[in-house]
Amino acid sequence: MLGQVRDVAGRVNRLRWAADTELSRRLFGNTLRLRTNVEGVGTALWTRQQFSDDVDCEVSRFYQENAYYRPPLDTVPKELVATLASRFDEALRDPSKVDSAYTDEAFYRQYKRPAGERVLLTQHLRDIHHTLPEIYDIFSPGVIRLIRSCFRSNFRVQSIAAWRMFAVPPTVTTDPIIDRWHFDTGSTTRMRFLIPLTPMTRENGATELWDKQYTRFLVRKGFTPVGWGDPEGVNREIEEQDFGDPRRVRNEGPAGQSILFNPSACLHRAGPREPNHTRDMIQLDIRFAVRLQIPTRQSPVKTGY
Numbered sequence: 001m002l003g004q005v006r007d008v009a010g011r012v013n014r015l016r017w018a019a020d021t022e023l024s025r026r027l028f029g030n031t032l033r034l035r036t037n038v039e040g041v042g043t044a045l046w047t048r049q050q051f052s053d054d055v056d057c058e059v060s061r062f063y064q065e066n067a068y069y070r071p072p073l074d075t076v077p078k079e080l081v082a083t084l085a086s087r088f089d090e091a092l093r094d095p096s097k098v099d100s101a102y103t104d105e106a107f108y109r110q111y112k113r114p115a116g117e118r119v120l121l122t123q124h125l126r127d128i129h130h131t132l133p134e135i136y137d138i139f140s141p142g143v144i145r146l147i148r149s150c151f152r153s154n155f156r157v158q159s160i161a162a163w164r165m166f167a168v169p170p171t172v173t174t175d176p177i178i179d180r181w182h183f184d185t186g187s188t189t190r191m192r193f194l195i196p197l198t199p200m201t202r203e204n205g206a207t208e209l210w211d212k213q214y215t216r217f218l219v220r221k222g223f224t225p226v227g228w229g230d231p232e233g234v235n236r237e238i239e240e241q242d243f244g245d246p247r248r249v250r251n252e253g254p255a256g257q258s259i260l261f262n263p264s265a266c267l268h269r270a271g272p273r274e275p276n277h278t279r280d281m282i283q284l285d286i287r288f289a290v291r292l293q294i295p296t297r298q299s300p301v302k303t304g305y
């Protein structure tokens, strides 16, 4: 009896979930929860209403239309990028400062691999505030204006992350989730500001995304990002179709060529790395806010995603 009730409850939940996703697909062009989308629109409207500062209209228009923007190379000065890159490299050599994918079993068991094989896939800095305090120097007046122009609102920084990604060896037969086309879920009031510390090429897996309009098109055609444990290849057919103008962006360029994007509006992924290629990345998680809140060495933010 109890089993039957559970069965029915499970089916009802799945139906509700499917209806919810279907509405998000049609109305918002993503597969996040409907409630998350509605809350996001409300927050954006509210914070924009409180904001009256001057913005760069070109940047603003581009970001509103496409949900991404590639600023000029020197937006984060190259001396700062070089300092961050060498400090990051130094920190990765100290095991106490790093989480490695193979030491995090919960994360690592998602990968299908021969029993007992230990492969290094990613390394993440543990406490960026202490290992990479120069990170706060990123927030120059130019960068603050850039982010405000994209949002047309004030912002706060929710968290900071830094990672190195390695090539996935052929013995690992599941793509890491970050290598698959995906949305970042949980909130639509978020921007990713990615600053590569190594040159970005096709070989070392430059970040790839589809702009907002093309993402909507794909999602309305049925594209569904896969999650942990989902079967692979469910979207292969749709991924491989030629839709004419793919509007696919690959953020190739020298170290420091940053990109800002809305990860709930643009399907995105880390490009696959070829054997022996690695790449280092800094990620700022930025959110709409009524009041501008810039982290500093005295008022840090957490390391996280």
Ligand SMILES: O=C(O)CCC(=O)C(=O)O
Pocket: 178, 184, 192, 206, 207, 208, 263, 268, 269, 270, 271, 281, 283
């Ligand atoms: O490292 C990258 O290039 C992509 C990062 C990513 O997929 C994410 O922020 O969700």
